[in-house]
Amino acid sequence: MGFKVNEFVEVCGVDEVYKHAFYVCRISRINGTELEVMYENRRGLSGEAMVETVGVDQVRRIPEAVVADFDDSDFVEVWLSGGWWREVVVWEDDVSALLYFAYRQPGEQHFIYPKEQLRIHQKCYDSGKYTFWLYKRWNSGESVQPREQVEILGVDGIFKFAVFGGRVVSVGENMVQVEYDTLLNPAGGRLVERVHVSQVRSIPDVVICDFKETEFVEAWIEGGWWGGIIVGVTNDAAIVYFGYKHVGSQYILIRKTLLRIHQKWKRSGMYSMWVYRKKMM
Secondary structure, three states, X not given: OOOOOOOEEEEEOOOOOHHHEEEEEEEEEEEOOEEEEEEEEEEOOOOOEEEEEEEHHHEEEOOXXXXXXXXXXXXXXXXXXXXXXXXXXXXXXXXXXXXXXXXXXXXXXEEEEEHHHEEEOOEEEEOOOEEEEEEEEEOOOOOOXXXXXXXXXXXXXXXXXXXXXXXXXXXXXXXXXXXXEEEEOOOOOEEEEEEEHHHEEOOOOEEEOXXXXXXXXXXXXXXXXXXXXXXXXXXXXXEEEOOOOOOOOOEEEEEHXXXXXXXXXXXXXXXXXXXXXXXXO
16 A cells, blocks of 8 residues: 555545546545545535545555647546546547546536646556556557557667667568668668567657656667666756666666656557556655
8 A cells, every 4th residue: 555644645436426536635544444535626515625534445646647649539537626537538639629428417428628627547556666557548550550650679689678769661461661760771861670560669658757766767868768777866867777788887877858757568459558657655
C-alpha cells in the first residue's frame, strides 16, 4: 500500500455513478486497509469539506500528466463537478471531443467537451516500491502504415538499449522498411534499412514528471533515446548510469530536458499499450 497521512491521492467511488469518477483527497488517518480522507472538491451538507472512510482498493496515487492528442476510441477522463470522470472518445476535432457516457440514461450519454478538460485514462498498480501506470492509445490498424512516424528498437550490441525515430517506407509480411531521422548512411543521406516488425513501435506520449533515483529513463544522446537508470538528481539534471557502456563512460550528468521516462510498449489489436513506472514518495 505505502500511503502516508497527509498524502494527496485520488479516490474512486463504489456506488453506481461515482465508481466512474476520481476525486482528489488528502489522507487524514490510516487504519489497516481503511483510510479516512478529506475531499478537495466535494462538500458535505454543512458546506465543509467532505470526510469519508474508504477502502484502500478505492485509492490510487495521482497520475503523472500525459501529453497526448486524443483519437476516436481513446479512453479518457473529463473534469466535471470537481472530479475526473472516465469516458470514451467517439469523435474529436482540433479543439473538442464528443464523449460517450455508457453509465448514463439514454439521451444523456453523448456530450461535447473542450480538450483542455480531458486527460488520458490511466490504470495504477502498486508494487510496494514503485507505482506502475498503464494507458492505451488507439491505433489506425493492426500494423504500422507507410509514411507513419515510428520508433525503431535496435538489436545488435549496445544498440539494443537504444530507440531511434524514423518513417515507415513500406511494409512486408514480417519486415518493415524504415528511413531513420538521425542515422546516416556512408554517403551522408538518411539511413534506410529493413527491420523486423517487432522492432517498430508507435511514438510514446510525453509523460510530464519529476525524475527520482532508481527510475528507468531514456536520455537523448547522439540522435537517439538510450536507456539508463538514475543514480543521482539535482535541480535541473540527473546522473544516469548506462551499464552497457565502457568503464569510465557509464555515469553521465544529463539535463532533465534531455530525459524522458522509460515506457514499455505492446500492440494489442487496435490499441497500443504503454506502461511506465514511478518510484513512490
